Amino acid sequence: MEFFTDLILLLDSTLRTATPLVLAGLAGLIAERSGIVDIGLEGKMLAAAFAAAAAAAVTGSPWAGLGAGIGASVALALLHGWVSIAQRGNQIVSGMAINIAVAGLAPTLANFWFRKGGQTPLLDDEARFSAITLPFADALADVPLLGGLYSELLSGHNLITYLTAAIVPLVAWMLYKTRFGLRLRAVGENPEAVDTAGISVTLLRYQAMIITGVLCGFAGTVLSTGLGGGFIRDMSAGKGYLALAAMIFGRWKPVPTLLACLLFGFVDALQGRLQGVDLPLIGEIPVQFTIMLPYVLTVVILAGFAGRMQAPKASGIPYEKDH
């Protein structure tokens, strides 16, 4: 029975850590499906985390935080869009520039405004997206097996995690069942075909960047106001890159991307549980090694599988009409 409880806790923690990954993974997916490589997921997420925590700290409202987070992220996405679409710049350079700029700017602004060594003040529960207890969760907690699943695993997450569960099918529906999705997938494969069909490549790609920005905004907001209680320096900790890896592993498709993110989330949760635990035969694994796990997995997956993955053909290539 103790093993079962451990497992439930592990999965519970998987869902939590996977939430920002799934959101960022979908954000990257939308961008690349439109033909724009977005390595700046990390920076957008971090910017959103800071903006959300700062706004929530000042106003006391998580909703203001969410608005600020999305606003900051969309602004950066549009900047990346402008470089990639209008200026036909190098998308990797633009994305990296955003990541580096935000990594420095966010703590600096935090220090300037809040004087807490680059952090935002610890948020009150009212200013956060805190855990929501689903109806009857307490009452059902004692029912064997299913009760535990419901009250421990499904109940007790923050609002954005539940929203994410709805966003995945929404994105899949949009991509495969709507006119916009058809055009989005087309523009990432063959923008010339879209152009000659009389649809604006520029407009489509900007629309995609806005969606990317919104999704990264959610991802960053959940980091600082859902999972955490404020902004701390480098709190995105490479999750933007992990999300990018998960998206590639998920073959630029929503559901496989979700599964890849859950896998990464699981490994991350596992490394948290393994810290300081005395394993049979092996003994205690030094914490430096356990923390490495998700990143080692990224390298293994990308080295092992990514070569065979077929990216959207026009991804990363600026569209030039006359040539």
Added chain:
Amino acid sequence: MSQTIAIETRDLCKSFGDVKANDHISLSVPAGTVHGIVGENGAGKSTLLKMLFGFYHPDSGEVLVSGVSQSFTSPSDAMAVGIGMVHQHFMLVEPFTVLENIILGAEGSSKLDDAKGMARAKLLALEEQFGFNLPLDEPVETLSVGVRQRAEILKALYRGAETLILDEPTAVLTPQECVQLFELVSQLRDQGKTVLFVTHKLHEIMAITDNVTVIRAGKTVAERKTAETSSEELAELMVGAKVVRATARDANEATTARLALENVKATGDHGLMLKDINLQVLEGEVLGIAGVAGNGQTELLEIITGLRPVDVGKICFDGETISSPQEMTDPITLRRMGMAHVAEDRLKTGVVESMSARENAILGYQREQEFSRKGLLRLKAIAEKAAGYFESQDVRPRNPDLPIASFSGGNQQKLVIARELAQDPSLMVIGQPTRGVDIGAVTKIHDQITALRNAGKAILVVSADLDELLAISDRIAVMCEGEIVGTLNIEDATETKLGLMMAGNKGEAA
């Protein structure tokens, strides 16, 4: 046949920088006919089409559709008045199904399932009417080129095209697929559609069109009823006839072959391009290769210079086999053996645009002792060499530090020729020696080729310019559809004979 005019252009002009791609193009296409547009590669056909389809905006002149003047700002404007275009490179999204490709941009509903349902009914009717049978639910990437092309045509019809523009539609097709395409085109005409058929292949024009417009160097040079013309006349019109220049030539009695191609077959990017080529270039002669562009000349240059393998046969240079199906000598070795190459597409393979003229002056020879030692460039030697080229060839402006792209075409070519001459080659392979070169430089380049010949070197020149070949060659071989139709000695060569041979007429072969 009705006498309404489907499409008319009046004095259309379009320039790119200094180049006049279209210079007062006027043509008129009666509704319900198949109208051919012929011209060599680079004659300005694509530019014209892009203006008809709203991709480019003309600098001046008018496009009229059914008698109404139009000003297209995008392809959707052109589609709105019933013009559909099948591009040479298909505008299809490969992972999408045929159905998805056809509805893209004309979905009719924001819900994809509804859009597909509505389209399917309409498409089945269209397929019935024009005799299509396309696998609507197969991804395009699994289909053959011919089927993809039909999907493109159906896509245009679905959008209500009354006039279809087909840009080089047979370039990528197998002969069987061509036959099917011709049947489809006749079917379209019978159903009252107008077709603009653009090609550089004359037999297709003769086979399928009612009228034909010939374009040369951006100008309309003739409009004919197909029934009243011949492929010979069209070939002459396409290539043009100008005054023949003569350059002093020494007599040449040598019989030693420097370069020999024996029964060579080779594959191009779109299938078999060279079919059984036999060719010799002797010491002290200039062999010219004539032909309408796109008949295998590019591939011929590539197999000789070590850029493309041969499938059958062999190529010998000074008695040594340099290419056969088993092995191909690489360009570095060929250069060291004494073969110099002035590339046909200068900007793509002759120079590196963003590098300085000085660096370009040694490109291809940078490994030689003269220019590098132990992996380090000998900058002083290179600078001196480049300066020497600039003087001897009168390259302007006299600044080797400028990127090569900022020189004019003529000056670039002068530098490239100086570079290739400097190694004292025994065989010089030259593609389009004076393409994009100003008149002043042309004579100088021709004189240098003749001087090289008089010094006993062997020279192979591929040129789209008949006048040029007549001026500098000792013999002219004519290529058509991947074959050498025949070879004429310069004394026997005339514009008319060459024109006939370029149209594939073997009767004149000497």
